[in-house]
Amino acid sequence: MLQGNVFGIIFSNMHDDLIGELTQVRTTGSIPFGGRYRFIDFHLSNFVNSGITEVGVITKMNYQSLMDHLGSGREWDLDRKNGGLYIIPPFTHMGASLYRGRIEALSGVLPLVRRSKAGYIVMADCNVLYNVDLTGLVESHIASGADITAAYSRQSVNSHGRWNGMTFSLAHDSRITDVVIGGSDGGEVNSAINLFVMNKSFFLSMVETHLSRSQYSFKRDVLQARRDELRIYGYPIEDYCVEIDSLRGYYDANMQLLDRSVRDQLFKRETPVYTKVRDEAPARYGLEASVENSLIAEGCIIEGEVRDSVLFRGVRVGRGAKVVGSILMQGTVVGEGADLGYVVADKDVHFSEGRLLRGYEAYPMYITKGSHV
């Protein structure tokens, strides 16, 4: 446990552009996932479960849903007198624009970090999901004496697919010798999971140095440009990690939860994933309900057929309706006799009786929040 010695930073808006459909009305951090969670829940829970109880969440835009979700941080036990949760909206001067990169975004958090008693900084992005105790990562950072330790996961990359990720080449002592952004040839790679550790003093001087030179990209201006000068080490994460960089990736990541081993790795009993409590009644199944291979959240009322799907809290599936291979977010109503295949319905979508909608597994059909179909 890292009690009291680490300041956690979460970037809630990084990668908003990659999943544009889902971030129209929210931050990447507040994208719903797995029936009852938001992306950011995994990171807050990782921090808290690892003893990191001083956490700054950096926001940029569309952060209303995020603020609503986080509240005082009580659900993560982060409503503290010492430390706890800080939400850091963009601090812009008159006429200045929103932040232009990770380093500029960090300028808002500097006063908090300076004041903190923590000796180390852990930074996480919301678009990679994992349930990992961060103690090993921080201890490895301390032991190696690195300036920056970057966590990575071994992933196989499909050379046909779009690849936005960052990959590392490592020396035998785990020192990072090369940093490539995008453009992989495929095969097994050391994929960055956008999780970094730094000493507080290094972190403060790094941010200040680059800000004064108008260098705003942490990846390009620090990891790539200074890889020989700085001691940047890699740290492997062996547990399940999923990076979500497209609607298709989002769909696949949800569907992977139907696999027991994925669920067991993402929802560990000893390190639970905390989220906002909604006070819904438990799910109810009607007389004619038929459900197989699906994840069903509380508050659902199911009277029809559901297969290979993820249903968020408070979804209603009417009599004779059929839902296959779909993700239905909170409050979706599927009218009697409606037939949905490979649909991603954002919150509060209403499918009228008998509607037939069909996407493809490789190209699920996305329905915007609050639509009436």
Next chain:
Amino acid sequence: MSGRKEWIAMLLAGGQGSRLAPLTKMVAKPAVPFGGRYRIIDFTLSNCVNSGLDTVGVLTQYQPHVLNEYIGNGQPWDLDRMRGGVHVLPPYERQGGGGFYAGTANAIYQNIGFIERYDPEYVVILSGDHIYKMNYAKMLEAHKRQKADCTIAVIEVPMEEASRFGIMNINPDGTIYEFEEKPAHPKSNLASMGIYIFGWEKLRSYLIADELNPSSHRDFGKDIIPAMLAAGETMLAYRFEGYWRDVGTIDTLWEANMDLLNPKVPLDLYEDDWKIYARSPVMPPHYIAPGSHVQHSIVGEGCTVEGDVDFSVLFSGVTVEKGAVVRDSIVMPGSVIRKGALVQYAIIAENVEVGEQVSIGVRPEDCPDKDSWGVTVLADGVHIAPGCTIGARQRIEADVGQPAGQEV
């Protein structure tokens, strides 16, 4: 003390609940799980906060640990307040007396000091063992309108069942002229729900007088209400219409759970404007595996169902393995029903393990002697070894057969 409250509630949660044994072996009755997600006390606490009551004293004395931890700071019910909120009130020693609560009236008497910190005009007395949704604010309105000294909530029960209840006989204006506890020949079918509103000054004087009476049972129904009636106080019956169930016995607990599966029963847990709050388990959504059948049931968070579940209530974190069948039953948090087991007409308490190919409970139509039929109960934490059979109306409090996974 500054900041007086117009009304506060005192919730009687000290009963042993012996008729719910063995479910109440380790927990007080109000802490018994109900409805796939709740504990019995959630209904009363939620009614309080939904009615605008923000100060609730919970009187406990029997097996209070689970209940104390569950209530905690009251946050799940929005009862974590700077002033007021929920307070657990166990019995305590003090100069010149104190000690265990001798009865419902004595429990309130011993906490006069707590009540006076809020200097309330009215005190609501509630019990923590009923399932219902009720707006106490409407009852308080009636109490004020009729300038009553005491208002008692009543509900119409079938006449043939009236002799099981405390029955109120009332005048046309709703005032009570007689109270009969479990009368052999009831004159009305208006049963007391155990919900009282008193003017605090009035109640306090009766509580103090009752303490001086050596032959008193220190009980609201037996002593305080009759004394107030005898003295000619204005006693009002407040009619409640809607769903209300006493869950004081295994049979009524089982029936009230099954009521949640019946769309005709007027207790809607899915409406937004009168939510029933509970302390939530931290679990992912539940998973229903290929080949399983779940119908006409309630399933909580974190369950894994690979078998068949029919007419049942599964609480959070329950596992039903492949080939297992759960019918007409209630399975409480964390219990596991292993492969091929059959559970019928049973209440399985928390963290129970039902081994492979075990059979528990009997359908009424399969029971040769109808009088010996009943719901079977497995107490908290018991293990039933593979292949065992447990019949109807059993109360299992210890492991049966070899502990699962242990070789002879």
